[in-house]
Amino acid sequence: MRELIGNIIIGIGLVFVLLGIFGVYRFKNFYSRILIASKVDTVGFITICAGVMIRNGLSWFSLKVLLLAAVVMIINPVVTHAIASSAYHGGFSLPGEGEDAADS
């Protein structure tokens, strides 16, 4: 029973991850892409880690997965902020990017 619930939650996290991949190809503006990719990917990772913890019960394995989820939960927004800040301050210019922002 616990294994079934864990598998279902892992499947939900997998759907989030695939939506993140789809969003990277879908949007035409760079800042929309970085928003959808980082948010959806972080949520998918945390959901998959929660499914793994439910699947394995209370053990050292789950504690290590919890530590991994905490580490990723801190560093993934920091990396996204670093990339967006680098694009904003580093002369981000692409021909046709301004017109595409109104469409998408």
Next chain:
Amino acid sequence: MIEYTVHILAAAMVFTTVKILVGPTVWDRLLAFNLLSSKLIMIIVMCAIIFEKHYLLDIAITYALLGFVSTLFIARFVKDKGRI
């Protein structure tokens, strides 16, 4: 179930690699690399479940921290246009 999860994540890694190859700017490639390393950490966790080995999770934590440092410093390097 877990084996199918590994297959689907591998397919997602293929699409992310295509995004790295065709990305218009260097920041798109950096973002796609971040997604790729995240998918790789998920695959390592799934392998830790399949093979029932605890030390694979230590490898996953180490890989997460190393990817964090590398992506952060590449972003800083690109921001200053190659001047360190």
